[in-house]
Amino acid sequence: MRTERKVVRRLVVLAAASAALFIGAMPAQADNGPHVSTATNEVKSGIKISDAGQGRCASCHRAHTAKSAYLLNAASEEDLCLSCHGGSGTGATTDVQNGVGYDSSATTYYPDGKTVLTVKRGTQVGALRGGGFEQAMLGTDSATKDTYLYTYADGRVAYRSKNQLIPPAAAPKGTTSSHFGGVGIMWGNGSLSGTVNVGLDMSTTTTGKLECSSCHDPHGNKQYRILKPVPSDSGFATVIPGNTQPGVFIKDTANKVYTTTNYWIAGDPAALADTGTTTTLGATSITDPTPKATTGTTTVSSFQANVAAWCTTCHTRYLAPRSSWKTNSGDAVFTYRHTGDNINGDAASNRNCIQCHVAHGSNAAMPNSAVENPGDTALSTDSRLLRVDDRGVCVMCHNV
Template identity: 70%
Template structure:
């Protein structure tokens, strides 16, 4: 994650934040265009011979040239840009026009227009509008809009474990702010990657200079949630029970924005797609994902996202009671629960995605310097957390 950014403290204007909450949600456009998967062919076979094929125009003959050049490419893999990052940002960046999602700036836009393939249903091109709608759920790589200093909660009833926290809110920030941590780049270490070991090992040095968009996403489409790769590049993940990696089925309706960064589940998962199976750690001393049964139905996204994150950060996947039980690892010895899933599609869970955003955070840590697993201590990195000064802890706990 990036460690060299400084963020100016802000004065949050209540009126501006309120306006952001009522601007609506971004239309579902991504995972379409050049990312539509055509891996499935509905061809009928008779005596082993196809009776019809996929019509090339329906399969997307115009998609290839959106990103590639056969003889005049500017980067490896025949990319029509000087780098992978530049290519992705040509649509999904601050100056991009071909997607409503600006992952560089962490904000969603409205749609000016769109066209479809000859099949009449698949989106071919999107023209971004000029109106910012709401910030992106995953934050942004260079700027983000988490209201990380304005997080609130209500104190609930007093129970056996103290006062419960309810009605948590992390509002959108009124303006975009520079990120203090980001998954695009960083220190080039997959913290916690590898098996539990009594020999100190903080993680794996990546083979590439930095993470790229396609480290996590498949640009050609794969019918996965957010076109996530079942196994991120260079993670080294392998599990006998999951030879195809961690699969998270896609949703029909896709909304990429949020008006509350504490609400991390996906309410757009249809009720008929909910599941009672979740992926959690096998045990405190074995973080390998294992299929478990939930007493209530949960969304496939929440049921699998922690296991997906820990294909890279292997030793972070921890079940309940890990906070007081020695894992046997010399570095990641006692760990916060990371595989809990609640029964709400808009789940608030003890889960990786509850505390961290995926792309980048603008939270600041002026009073909470915490060392990296290898003992070094940068003072400004927010570790992709959603609230200033490790306030994410107080969103659940009362101290």
């Protein structure tokens, strides 16, 4: 679940948006502030320019004195995003460099009275749900769970797990994996194939390098964390039934909470009330990972219902239904796969991408469990964005 080093140095911080979830909602994030959509992209007469957010443009752009492409008022997209979402950023309460969330002690608004211009960071309120690109606050060495005896309908008795907890760390720690860096491969991108193909090589291309705007729309799109339905260069072209355009759409939320008190809770309970749905996206079959909408009985947030499919717009072959652990997919590299599309609720213990991995960066340590990259034989201690030390995410569910 990583697209790595050179290529991602710039996904950095617009991703601040996607990071987060649980503890107190905060203003001026990437899906608010100058990124907020002001409904000018619609057929409408007599739009009042002051209400359309005319002051937002100069936050990021200069018409005649820009310092980089796209008329950016910074040397690079990364620098621009970090000016708000970095460790010393002045435009947002989310510090995605270090995985820390703050409240705001003061805000300034544009003339429309609604769009935030600047934010002064106040008290640290928690750890960002998606970790951080350079440092993160996952308590990866402090994870716990309870076990209990469960009796199945056929009379079998077995131990099961509950009350899993991954607390935030007391302070940020250096990341051991992030979408900030790696070997430059979009792992699993492409169709299932009997020919060895580990994914899309992005390390040698300049047009395909990962930027913040590869995953996020800086101008707002009314989607969850302003995520693009089709990330740049993913190649995803499927129009899912019910939609008119390609991509995976995740409904935006009124209640935006970016921090967490338990990293095992991977859904978005704060969004459940206003985006609840029983329609979820999973793999079409073991041999066809194309997302397909299904209707269940459990109500979950739009985020939980769609996030696994959204991750696999890039990491295509990772989306797998149950029984994929024992059935050959036909792919030469991603042959047998853990279930990746199971959704039981927003709390925890789902079998999908976001349950085991964080979006931005993890500080998990892997000193005793080095594993090879897909299609390779050399061992690596890279933590793969996992939430617990030494592949402990497995033991969070499985009693072995």
